[in-house]
Amino acid sequence: MLNTLNAIFAKHRHQPGALLPILHDIQHELGYVPDLAVPEIAKELNLSRAEVHGVLTYYHHFRQSPPGKHVVHVCCAEACQANGSEALANHAATRLLSGDIKMEPVYCLGLCSIGPAIQIDELKLHARVTPEKFDKLMQELEVRS
Amino acid sequence: MSITIFVPGDAAALALGADEVAVAISTAAAKHKLDIEIVRNGSRGLFWLEPLVEVITEQGRIAYGPVTVADVPSLFSANITRGGKHSLRLGDIETLSYLAKQKRVTMSRVGVIDPASLSDYRKHGGGKGLELAQSMTSAEIVRLVTDSGLRGRGGAAFPTGIKWKTVLDTTADQKYIVCNADEGDSGTFSDRMVMEGDPYCLIEGMAIAGLAVGANKGYIYVRSEYPHAIAALNAALDSAGDWLGDFQIEVRKAAGAYVCGEETALLESIEGKRGIVRSKPPLPAISGLFGQPTVINNVISLASVPDILAQGAANYRDLGVGRSRGTLPFQLAGNIKYGGLVEVPFGLTLRELLYDFGGGSRSGRPLRAVQVGGPLGAYLPESQFDTMLDYEAFAAIGAVLGHGGIVAFDDTVDMAKQARYAMKFCAIESCGKCTPCRIGSTRGVEVIDRIRAGAHEQIPLLRDLCETMTYGSMCAMGSMTPYPVLSALNHFQEDFQ
Ligand SMILES: Cc1cc2nc3c(=O)[nH]c(=O)nc-3n(C[C@H](O)[C@H](O)[C@H](O)COP(=O)(O)O)c2cc1C
Ligand code: SF4
Ligand code: FES
Numbered sequence: 001m002l003n004t005l006n007a008i009f010a011k012h013r014h015q016p017g018a019l020l021p022i023l024h025d026i027q028h029e030l031g032y033v034p035d036l037a038v039p040e041i042a043k044e045l046n047l048s049r050a051e052v053h054g055v056l057t058y059y060h061h062f063r064q065s066p067p068g069k070h071v072v073h074v075c076c077a078e079a080c081q082a083n084g085s086e087a088l089a090n091h092a093a094t095r096l097l098s099g100d101i102k103m104e105p106v107y108c109l110g111l112c113s114i115g116p117a118i119q120i121d122e123l124k125l126h127a128r129v130t131p132e133k134f135d136k137l138m139q140e141l142e143v144r145s
Numbered sequence: 146m147s148i149t150i151f152v153p154g155d156a157a158a159l160a161l162g163a164d165e166v167a168v169a170i171s172t173a174a175a176k177h178k179l180d181i182e183i184v185r186n187g188s189r190g191l192f193w194l195e196p197l198v199e200v201i202t203e204q205g206r207i208a209y210g211p212v213t214v215a216d217v218p219s220l221f222s223a224n225i226t227r228g229g230k231h232s233l234r235l236g237d238i239e240t241l242s243y244l245a246k247q248k249r250v251t252m253s254r255v256g257v258i259d260p261a262s263l264s265d266y267r268k269h270g271g272g273k274g275l276e277l278a279q280s281m282t283s284a285e286i287v288r289l290v291t292d293s294g295l296r297g298r299g300g301a302a303f304p305t306g307i308k309w310k311t312v313l314d315t316t317a318d319q320k321y322i323v324c325n326a327d328e329g330d331s332g333t334f335s336d337r338m339v340m341e342g343d344p345y346c347l348i349e350g351m352a353i354a355g356l357a358v359g360a361n362k363g364y365i366y367v368r369s370e371y372p373h374a375i376a377a378l379n380a381a382l383d384s385a386g387d388w389l390g391d392f393q394i395e396v397r398k399a400a401g402a403y404v405c406g407e408e409t410a411l412l413e414s415i416e417g418k419r420g421i422v423r424s425k426p427p428l429p430a431i432s433g434l435f436g437q438p439t440v441i442n443n444v445i446s447l448a449s450v451p452d453i454l455a456q457g458a459a460n461y462r463d464l465g466v467g468r469s470r471g472t473l474p475f476q477l478a479g480n481i482k483y484g485g486l487v488e489v490p491f492g493l494t495l496r497e498l499l500y501d502f503g504g505g506s507r508s509g510r511p512l513r514a515v516q517v518g519g520p521l522g523a524y525l526p527e528s529q530f531d532t533m534l535d536y537e538a539f540a541a542i543g544a545v546l547g548h549g550g551i552v553a554f555d556d557t558v559d560m561a562k563q564a565r566y567a568m569k570f571c572a573i574e575s576c577g578k579c580t581p582c583r584i585g586s587t588r589g590v591e592v593i594d595r596i597r598a599g600a601h602e603q604i605p606l607l608r609d610l611c612e613t614m615t616y617g618s619m620c621a622m623g624s625m626t627p628y629p630v631l632s633a634l635n636h637f638q639e640d641f642q
Contacts, residue, residue: 017415017417077332110328114195115478
């Protein structure tokens with residue numbers, strides 16, 4: 001892990017306000033930001049551990065424990081609500097109760113005319129997702145992993 | 146000569162399968178031994194037709210949509226590359242009434258050009274504004290933007306030229322241009338469409354702002370939910386060469402906090418801190434990013450600037466009504482049949498947008514409530530649909546236009562539940578700096594829960610709480626959450642019984 005951190009630190013050494021870019025890179029590499037990284041980041045940026053911890057926990061995007069094999073973000077904001085996202089989110093929560101796909105709410109993906117919208121592994125988008133379509137997508141994910 | 150086929154790379158098109166369609170098209174073309182070039186353009190913003198495929202033919206750009214992978218073989222049998230007849234053929238894209246009825250100014254190139262190509266951008270009129278700006282003094286640029294009547298499109302509608310003048314008039318060794326691309330409002334996606342479909346337009350707007358105030362460094366703060374927009378911006382910047390002279394832009398990825406769309410919280414976040422709202426004064430224009438004078442503007446505000454320079458202030462100012470000059474790219478979202486991007490001059494009515502463009506609800510049921518301006522915007526009942534789309538007309542009925550997001554709900558909506566959601570959202574997203582917002586929103590959820598359970602005598606308490614939040618909060622997160630709550634309570638009382 002230290003090697004990974006050091007490579008990331010080197011990349012951002014001359015960037016003003018580098019904490020968020022560093023946290024993003026760590027999460028991108030490791031899937032989350034481990035506790036052990038916090039004192040290292042603090043040392044690198046000449047901050048206190050409490051400051052780094054404060055930032056890490058403030059932002060919804062950063063994770064402090066490993067995610068499941070896959071993360072599915074289900075949009076729970078108003079425009080998707082108007083198209084039945086609540087039923088979808090409830091369905092998804094039950095469907096994913098066991099297994100290593102994790103569901104997280106997200107507040108808007110910018111697909112508000114074609115909701116309910118979901119995002120898989122922070123990249124792949126799907127629109128007009130019905131519970132049936134959701135199950136199909138999850139099956140495909142499970143087969144692939 | 147190869148035939149150009151456009152398959153949008155816009156996130157909404159991708160969500161509907163555009164990548165898979167692009168692959169199917171190139172496979173089919175190979176099979177038919179056709180020499181084609183696929184351009185991944187932005188979206189025209191007619192989302193019920195996505196993936197919307199266009200082909201350049203002698204009769205214009207012929208559109209087909211919505212295209213699925215399964216349609217591709219029959220499209221090639223029907224000679225799609227020559228604009229052949231097919232049940233999905235929509236005709237010349239420019240003649241579709243949804244587009245023909247609009248006045249695309251800021252979004253004129255989105256969906257038209259190849260967003261990854263600076264030369265295509267220039268071929269379509271891009272770059273002229275910056276060229277002109279390079280021959281003007283800072284004061285002249287600022288005056289021109291002021292004269293255009295452009296007001297900030299991020300929500301607060303503050304005159305852009307006046308903001309720029311403050312930064313110009315403040316002396317400092319280092320100044321910054323910050324683009325607010327946090328686009329957190331549900332029901333909005335115009336920033337995203339510009340970043341993905343015409344990134345050079347935003348970049349040019351920032352470079353012009355830099356010349357206007359004497360700044361050589363810019364940041365674009367993009368929400369983490371928009372990976373495609375981030376990639377498009379970085380790709381555009383990587384191939385910009387020396388086009389921007391010594392003006393440098395860095396893309397910063399946000400981290401999922403709605404309140405970081407508030408300008409001072411955003412600056413804190415770029416500085417690497419918790420996104421907590423700063424108290425004002427000082428204004429960011431005087432002491433902003435890293436304590437330096439900073440222009441902070443929304444994507445659409447900045448992307449409107451190149452055209453204003455190139456076409457002149459009067460051209461822009463002549464559009465619109467009252468003190469709302471120019472155009473606003475409205476976004477029709479939620480339960481709406483023809484959802485999409487509608488850029489029109491201010492002055493239409495909400496009803497015209499909802500029905501003439503939107504075609505009513507997607508579900509086929511009557512529209513009952515429409516939230517305009519994001520999660521901090523009011524819910525409007527049918528009786529207010531004739532309100533004119535104008536900042537002042539909306540203010541007069543206790544509503545806001547905000548960033549132009551319009552979210553439609555049909556008659557199955559439970560407005561007490563929507564009011565609860567507004568409070569809940571505030572509780573989740575509050576930065577925690579002031580009590581009325583931090584604690585008030587949590588109390589608000591509890592009070593609404595009790596009202597919904599039958600304790601109607603608590604309604605005055607909810608009103609009291611809203612008043613405290615309105616007058617006691619430091620920023621619009623806390624002070625405007627009462628807009629959706631009270632509008633739901635006032636216009637849809639029956640849902641609270
Ligand atoms: C809670 C909150 C969230 C906001 N979110 C955004 C946003 O996502 N995008 C944006 O441009 N402005 C947002 N704003 C408005 C900004 O504070 C600011 O007014 C804007 O960036 C100024 O740019 P403009 O003058 O070009 O509109 C938000 C304000 C508040 C209070
Ligand atoms: S109103 Fe809410 S979001 Fe705004 S400063 Fe106060 S606590 Fe923070
Ligand atoms: S509200 Fe769900 S994508 Fe915008």
